[in-house]
Amino acid sequence: MVKIAATGIGIVSPSGIGKRQFWANIKSGRSFVKKITRFDASKYPSHIAGQIDDLEKYSHVSERLLKKIDAFSHMALIASEMALQDAGIDIKQEDPNLVGIFLGNAIGGWLYAETELRDLYIEGREGVSPYMASAWFPAAPQGQVSIYYGIKGFSKTVVADRAGSLMAIGYARKVLAKDKLNMILAGGMEAPVTPYALLCCNTYGALSKNNTNPQEAYRPFDKKRDGFVIGEGAGIMVMESVERAKSRAVKPFVLISGYGTTCDAVDRINPAEDGKELARAINMALADAGITPEKIDYISLDGLAVDIWDNSEAAAIKSVFGSRTESIPMSCPKSMFGNLLGASGAVDLIITILAMEHNLIPPTINLEEPALNGLKFIGKEPKEYKINKALIISRGRGGINSALVVEKYEN
Amino acid sequence: MKEKIKNILVTLLKVKPEELKDDVSLQDGIGVDSTEMVETVIALEKAFGTKLNPKEITKFSTINDIEKVISSKIGR
Numbered sequence: 005m006v007k008i009a010a011t012g013i014g015i016v017s018p019s020g021i022g023k024r025q026f027w028a029n030i031k032s033g034r035s036f037v038k039k040i041t042r043f044d045a046s047k048y049p050s051h052i053a054g055q056i057d058d059l060e061k062y063s064h065v066s067e068r069l070l071k072k073i074d075a076f077s078h079m080a081l082i083a084s085e086m087a088l089q090d091a092g093i094d095i096k097q098e099d100p101n102l103v104g105i106f107l108g109n110a111i112g113g114w115l116y117a118e119t120e121l122r123d124l125y126i127e128g129r130e131g132v133s134p135y136m137a138s139a140w141f142p143a144a145p146q147g148q149v150s151i152y153y154g155i156k157g158f159s160k161t162v163v164a165d166r167a168g169s170l171m172a173i174g175y176a177r178k179v180l181a182k183d184k185l186n187m188i189l190a191g192g193m194e195a196p197v198t199p200y201a202l203l204c205c206n207t208y209g210a211l212s213k214n215n216t217n218p219q220e221a222y223r224p225f226d227k228k229r230d231g232f233v234i235g236e237g238a239g240i241m242v243m244e245s246v247e248r249a250k251s252r253a254v255k256p257f258v259l260i261s262g263y264g265t266t267c268d269a270v271d272r273i274n275p276a277e278d279g280k281e282l283a284r285a286i287n288m289a290l291a292d293a294g295i296t297p298e299k300i301d302y303i304s305l306d307g308l309a310v311d312i313w314d315n316s317e318a319a320a321i322k323s324v325f326g327s328r329t330e331s332i333p334m335s336c337p338k339s340m341f342g343n344l345l346g347a348s349g350a351v352d353l354i355i356t357i358l359a360m361e362h363n364l365i366p367p368t369i370n371l372e373e374p375a376l377n378g379l380k381f382i383g384k385e386p387k388e389y390k391i392n393k394a395l396i397i398s399r400g401r402g403g404i405n406s407a408l409v410v411e412k413y414e415n
Numbered sequence: 416m417k418e419k420i421k422n423i424l425v426t427l428l429k430v431k432p433e434e435l436k437d438d439v440s441l442q443d444g445i446g447v448d449s450t451e452m453v454e455t456v457i458a459l460e461k462a463f464g465t466k467l468n469p470k471e472i473t474k475f476s477t478i479n480d481i482e483k484v485i486s487s488k489i490g491r
Contacts (some may be wrong), residue, residue, distance in 0.1 A: 068429040072450075134453040 009256030009413060012091025012242030012358075013250050014083035014191075015354050016052030018235050018341040020215045021062045022086060027358045028339070031386050033367045036234050036341045037068040043199055044189035052218040053197045054235025054342030073112025073148055079238035080145035081152060084189050088153075091242035091253055093187070095153045104185045105149050105159040106176035107240070108168025108192030108345030109142040110400075114201040116140050121135035125202065142346075145193050145238075158186050164347070165400030167265075168192055169239065170349025174263030176243050187246060191240035191348035191354075198386075205234050208273070208401070210310045220342075223370035224307030224336040225314050225381060232309045235342020246413075256413040257357045261393075262295070264288025264407035268403025273314050275403040279320030285405040286324045286395065293409040295393060297325050300332060300409070302365060302394040304352045307336030308343070317397065318376045333389060334381040337366040338394040349398030360391045360412045371415055417482050419462065427458050435478060442474040449474065465489050 013023045018036040020026035036054050045051035056079075063070075065081050073081075088095060095103070116133075123131035137145060143161035150159060158179065162172040162338040169192025176190035177234035196205060205211055216219035222233040223377070249256050264285040268276040290297060306317055322329045337355050340343070344351050359366055365387040374381055383384070396408045421435050430445045441447040447455070452474050459481070460467050465488040472481055 066429070071429060130457055134450045138450070 006181045006183060007248050008180045008243055008260050009246045010241045010243055010258050010260060010357060011254050011256050012087040012089070013088065013257070013354050014095065014240045015085030015351065016056065016059070016079045016083045017237035017239070017344070018056055021082070023096045023354070023358065027362065030337055030355060030358070030366050031362070031364055033369050033384055033386065035369055036338065037218045037221055039215065039218055040197060040202070042197055043304055046204060048202055048206050050206055050213050050215065050231070052212070052215055052221055052233055055197050056236055063261070063326025064387045072139060073167040073361070074116035074139045074144065074195065075236070076109065076113045076193045076238070077383060079146040079195065079236070080107065080149055080193040080240065083193065083238035083240035084149050087189060087240045087242045092252070093242060094163045099186065100154050100156040101157045101276065102186040102216035104157040104176070104179065104188040105155055106162070106172040106188055106190040107146050108162045108164065108170070108172040108346045108350065109145065109194055109410065110163065110165050110168055110194060110404060111201055111204070112142045113140040113144060113195060114198040115195060118198055118200050131157065149189060161215065164404050165402070166343065166348050167398045167404045167406040168344050168346035170396060170398035170406045171265060172354065173260065173350060173353060174265065174406065174408060177260045180245060187242060187244040189240055190243050191238065191350035193238035194346055194347040195236045195344045196234045197236050200402040210308065214332050220370050222309055223337045224305060224339055224368055225374055225376060226309070226371045227373045229314070229375065231311040233337070233342040235344045237344050237347055237351065239347055239354045241350070241354065251272060258360060258410045259413055260408065261411050262289040262291070262409035263345070263407070264292060265406045268405065270403060272402050275316050275399060277316055279310060279316035279323065281330065281403065282317065282397070282399065283323045284321035286320060286397070286407040289395065289409045290374065290406040295409065298328065299393050300325070300395050302356065302359065302389070302391040303332055303334035304356050304394060304396040305334050305336040306397045306399045307368070313399070314375065317399070318379055321410040322378065328385050331380055333365050333380050333382050333387060335365055335368045336409065337368065337370070339369045349396065350408065352396050352398065353410065356396055356410060363388060363390050365389045365391070416485065417478060418479055419428065420459070420478055423458050423462055437478045440477050441474045447474050459485065460489060468469055
């Protein structure tokens with residue numbers, strides 16, 4: 005099978021924009037969760053988030069385009085540009101028919117949509133921007149990225165709640181492995197820090213209400229956990245075959261070597277308590293990568309900080325890794341900047357790539373007293389460690405499971 | 416009137432004033448698309464207090480054409 009690599013990284017997150025700044029903040033264990041300041045959110049049960057305040061500073065997008073797109077497309081455009089630059093790709097030199105875009109998103113572009121819907125009811129139909137129709141929907145960023153670069157190959161937006169972006173990356177790998185495209189921009193984007201989106205997330209009932217101590221709110225697997233915190237941003241990578249990377253004299257960061265996905269099929273909100281289907285997804289990813297569980301030396305956790313989600317995730321890990329569960333280091337670095345929903349899996353993968361590059365396991369802040377035994381959590385202190393093969397877990401509402409295996413690239 | 420039309424386009428479409436030439440179509444001059452035209456026609460209607468038929472002002476219109484259409488409508 006054709007080996008598929010990640011060769012460029014673009015990251016837009018509350019913990020930093022651009023991989024250097026992002027990694028510096030991740031390894032320092034600093035929290036970027038704070039009270040929402042974009043609008044008055046004080047009456048929401050949970051009114052804290054990982055918010056990006058300086059997007060314009062990093063933007064290459066014209067004002068003319070900005071007024072037509074939602075923040076999630078803006079984030080995707082910035083992350084795509086960073087990924088292409090990082091991979092050393094001049095898109096004008098590519099055959100546009102053989103370049104694709106695979107992105108994950110959960111909720112669409114509500115900052116734009118809410119403003120226009122309000123105008124619809126106040127001013128009538130003429131008060132609504134004609135761009136509304138093309139700005140809000142989950143595939144809008146895919147369209148904007150394709151227009152911006154003239155990309156014309158097979159592309160797809162995956163909507164699978166929080167599992168969307170890891171699923172998009174798994175899908176992209178499959179398409180590349182079949183040699184259908186030369187390269188793909190793959191990842192995800194999400195902008196949920198808006199009045200209505202925040203309301204929906206609150207209604208879900210799984211957000212932390214620790215508004216008085218935002219930086220301590222997101223506590224995956226900790227005894228004092230009370231839910232997750234939302235965040236906004238985008239994580240996009242350049243993916244291509246190892247052969248093609250070699251022909252461009254570019255060293256891949258990692259091989260995307262295996263992917264698995266399953267559904268729990270039990271409840272519209274919660275996952276199955278036993279974690280059996282998640283375990284099956286993990287086993288599928290391992291089999292796809294052609295490795296046994298013994299080879300995994302780091303696990304990037306989904307870590308929703310909700311009892312049933314954390315417990316079922318732990319159950320799945322224990323069933324796959326058996327007694328090794330006690331010795332494989334695992335962490336959930338999104339505790340520092342929030343859960344980027346449809347972009348969370350892509351960002352977890354980017355963190356894992358950077359962790360492999362720097363031989364350092366990123367911390368899980370606020371994990372002080374584990375609620376579960378028998379797992380080797382990396383808490384608030386990062387750990388020096390050489391990672392060769394890692395597993396990334398990403399799950400969505402209603403029991404969507406996805407698992408991805410990555411390997412450090414060695415010549 | 417011409418200046419008012421240009422100001423509307425500059426503010427609305429975020430283009431530079433120097434990009435707007437009196438006798439070049441909006442499509443050729445600033446690459447306007449159909450959605451931008453919808454927005455433009457609505458803004459012109461509001462600014463000049465008149466109804467405009469979308470067939471009268473299109474992306475192939477120049478600033479001079481637009482001025483002519485609006486003048487004939489509002490009798491100036």
